[in-house]
Amino acid sequence: xxxxxxxxxxxxxxxxxxxxxxxxxxxxxxxxxxxxxxxxxxxxxxxxxxxxxxxxxxxxxxxxxxxxxxxxxxxxxxxxxxxxxxxxxxxxxxxxxxxxxxxxxxxxxxxxxxxxxxxxxxxxxxxxxxxxxxxxxxxxxxxxxxxxxxxxxxxxxxxxxxxxxxxxxxxxxxxxxxxxxxxxxxxxxxxxxxxxxxxxxxxxxxxxxxxxxxxxxxxxxxxxxxxxxxxxxxxxxxxxxxxxxxxxxxxxxxxxxxxxxxxxxxxxxxxxxxxxxx
Numbered sequence: 275x276x277x278x279x280x281x282x283x284x285x286x287x288x289x290x291x292x293x294x295x296x297x298x299x300x301x302x303x304x305x306x307x308x309x310x311x312x313x314x315x316x317x318x319x320x321x322x323x324x325x326x327x328x329x330x331x332x333x334x335x336x337x338x339x340x341x342x343x344x345x346x347x348x349x350x351x352x353x354x355x356x357x358x359x360x361x362x363x364x365x366x367x368x369x370x371x372x373x374x375x376x377x378x379x380x381x382x383x384x385x386x387x388x389x390x391x392x393x394x395x396x397x398x399x400x401x402x403x404x405x406x407x408x409x410x411x412x413x414x415x416x417x418x419x420x421x422x423x424x425x426x427x428x429x430x431x432x433x434x435x436x437x438x439x440x441x442x443x444x445x446x447x448x449x450x451x452x453x454x455x456x457x458x459x460x461x462x463x464x465x466x467x468x469x470x471x472x473x474x475x476x477x478x479x480x481x482x483x484x485x486x487x488x489x490x491x492x493x494x495x496x497x498x499x500x501x502x503x504x505x506x507x508x509x510x511x512x513x514x515x516x517x518x519x520x521x522x523x524x525x526x527x528x529x530x531x532x533x534x535x536x537x538x539x540x541x542x543x544x545x546x547x548x549x550x551x552x
Contacts, residue, residue, distance in 0.1 A: 276300055276549065277300050277411070277457050277486040278485070278487070278499050279298070279299040279300050279486060279489055279498040280299060280486065280487075281294050281297055281301075281488070281489040281490070281491075281492065281495060282305050282309065282338075282488065284305050284309035285304050285309070285310050285318030286310050286311075286314040286317050286318040288321040288324075288325060297489075297492035299492075299495045300499075301361075303363055304337050304338070305338045306322060306337065306338060306339055306340060306346070306350055306353075307341075307365050308365070315346055319350065319352075320353075322353065323357065326357045326359050327356070330357060330358050333360075334360040335359045336361045336362065337354065337363065338362075338364075339354075339362060340365070342364070342366070342367075342376065351379055351380070354380070354381075358384065360411070361385040361386060362384050363387045364388045364389065365389045366393055367390055368399050369399025369400065369401075370402035370405040373403070373409050373410070374406060383409075385410065385411035386410055387411050387413070387414060388403065388410070388413060389414055389415060390403065391443040394424060400447060403451075403453075404450070404454040404455075410456045411457070412451065412456050412458070412459050413451035413454065413456055414447065414459035414461060415443055415461050416461045416462075417430075420440065424439075426439070434471055448482060448483055457485045459485070459487060460475075460479040460487040460488070461487075461488060462487075462489065463475045463494065466493055469494075469497055472498075476497060476498050480501050480502055485549070486498075486502055487502070502549075504546045504549060509546065509552065513543075516547065518530050518535075519540045519543075
């Protein structure tokens with residue numbers, strides 16, 4: 275199942291749930307954490323429970339719970355009783371130990387999508403996710419909580435790119451996801467009105483090896499989906515490369531259209547064909 279786009283919707287805004295489903299996103303994240311004020315969390319749990327109970331078989335619903343150390347965690351677990359969402363998003367995760375703790379707290383096996391970089395301690399645990407790869411549906415990251423925890427004035431440069439400490443967190447998440455053989459999901463682009471900036475951001479994400487991205491507004495979904503969908507020229511190239519390697523079984527290097535291609539090119543071509551459904 276592809277996870278190109280995952281859109282957040284606050285759990286206490288049930289009137290927005292159907293709109294999120296209709297956005298074209300590959301998955302919808304019903305949020306019980308940061309977008310919900312403490313006083314509204316009981317209402318959010320009730321709304322998320324009712325909606326997930328009705329729609330879990332129709333679409334890919336994730337529920338973002340509160341952190342393991344939060345007083346709200348146990349109440350979130352109670353609200354999940356009897357539900358079978360596609361996955362649970364775990365904020366402020368700190369490596370494999372956090373995944374094991376959540377998995378052991380659940381009544382049934384539900385895939386987990388950790389946010390891997392939201393505390394300073396988490397950075398030193400990112401490599402451990404491959405130990406719990408069978409419990410994961412992907413790996414993602416975020417900079418806002420981390421920058422707040424370190425007292426940084428901002429995590430971004432004036433052009434919207436991340437400063438070096440947060441580029442490091444992004445890169446470590448990317449490599450950890452691939453080490454665990456799960457989808458690498460890039461974090462949100464917060465200015466939902468800036469579609470040109472979003473196109474540049476998501477273009478870098480795909481270039482670097484991410485396979486999907488989170489969204490905060492329906493207007494972002496189409497741009498994200500397009501960026502993570504191979505176009506006709508990419509598919510044509512991949513088909514030529516795989517055909518050329520198939521014609522020379524056992525070859526480590528081939529020549530195609532005046533270029534020397536080796537096994538990493540073949541692997542890339544196979545990946546393009548896989549994600550395009552071929």
